[in-house]
Amino acid sequence: MIFVDFQNCFILILLSFLSLLSYSLFFKKPKKSPGYDLPPSPPSLPIIGHLHLLLSSLTHKSLQKLSTKYGPLLHIRIFNVPIILVSSASVAYEIFKSHDVNVSSRDLAAIDESLVFGTYGIVNAPYGDYWKFMKKIIATKLLRPQTLERSRGIRAEELHRFYSSLLEKARNNESVGISKEATKLVNSTLCRMSMGRSFSEDNGEAERVRGLVGESYALTKKMFLAALLRRPLKILRIPLFKKEIMSVSDRLDELLERIIVEHTEKLDEKHRDKDLMDVLLAAYRDEEAEYKITRNHIKAFFVELFVGGTDTSVQTTQWTMAEILNNPNVLGKLREEIDSVVGRSRLFQETDLPNLPYLQAVVKEGLRIHPPGPLVVRTFQEGCEMKGYYIPEKTTLVINAYAVMRDPDSWEDPDEFKPERFLSLKEDEKELALKYLPFGGGRRGCPGGNLSQIFVGSAIAVMVQCFEWKIEGGEVNMEETFEGMNLSMVHPLMCVPVARLKLFLLLPVCKFSAPDDILL
């Protein structure tokens, strides 16, 4: 069943009208290579092609259905813009093994100058010097194990704040929006780790930032469509959705300019090279820097870090917790593991993670069955041959990671939440990476995988260790929607915490200890 809302209908009508106007411009057949055909194309609607599938609120499922019927390697089209759709582990494997460099750019900027997925950021940077420079900075100054160890104190403080907030709700018998609490946790932690400050909850600053990030998510599908149709529309001088995209970008610009000025004022010898922002500002001022970055590069980088790093982890936390609550046997096993490893006299801390294999398996399974980014999008830079078909240059590639991770040929009982599968897997890491794609794959795969597993694992551990959870109606409604950037819940998870352990109520952060045997 395909769901299309009114706004999408309007876009559909508008685009159909435009398509009639520009029929001749759009209607050039993609180039074929002699001797090879394009991959098969399933039936499509006149003129708009498969656009209706893209506008559906369950695009990933519509595309999964299509591939179940017509095959794992397809050629679909939006008007006349071709897209290669991949839906099985074996084709994804061939792409990352034999065509990784060729698909290591996205070319998906809707509006160049936008700070949200424009051309200044890392997400749309072509595979080249700028991307390598930024990737190295993220890897060494944010995500390297030694750097993560240095920022562990920040995460411990924020986790304790998360716990205290839940405890407060438990005391008042209040319902908790898991996504709201997790957003505060991840957002503050990421801000403090990367720019040495968090946005204040008291003066509404944090809420404004979350609002802007939310507006960016809501624009995702429009940005994707505008990027896909960019070339033909450029000829007609139609900048699709420019006003909306730039309105969000301008407000983010204002906010980040303020933060940069604040940071520049503090950038003395003592402060230098302290956080990511300091490192980027130093590179911006350094005439001899490996790559000469601009202020816009810095701003776009932080926008993408928050837009890409926050909601993905938040949605994973929410989905995984929902699965745990719907599967009492998983909850029981997980709690038993946490109680036996962490005990009842101190709060979980992230250094416990390596000793909690079942918790790790639960998080992995949450990501498998509900990947926040179900579609991985790239562009073939050059024409190439794949599985006996020809792919023309500059063709958009969509890997349906959702379909790959629910492919019955690769996963037993693919639609069931079974964390145990990750404990008994016979494949080695390399083989698993071929069919496990919540973080994409190849050199453009997500660099934040480890950090996000710390975020999600820690939030889940605290929720399971310290609270029982009451759900209205007894069971969580797992209906999905993919309206924005990430796969999220139609009915966000709301539940009432009941304190299970009278833990460390007013103790300072990181000094958790309490008499044993304080189970309520």
Ligand code: HEM
């Ligand atoms: C559960 C959490 C997360 C999920 C599921 C996720 C998923 C993804 C996916 C699917 C991609 C595209 C990969 C591809 O094209 O192959 C991506 C890219 C990216 N992610 Fe994440 N992500 C998560 C958390 C994070 C975090 C915490 C950060 C930052 C610290 C981050 C930073 C990035 C960046 C910078 C890119 C672009 C990489 C590039 O273009 O080279 N992500 N992520």
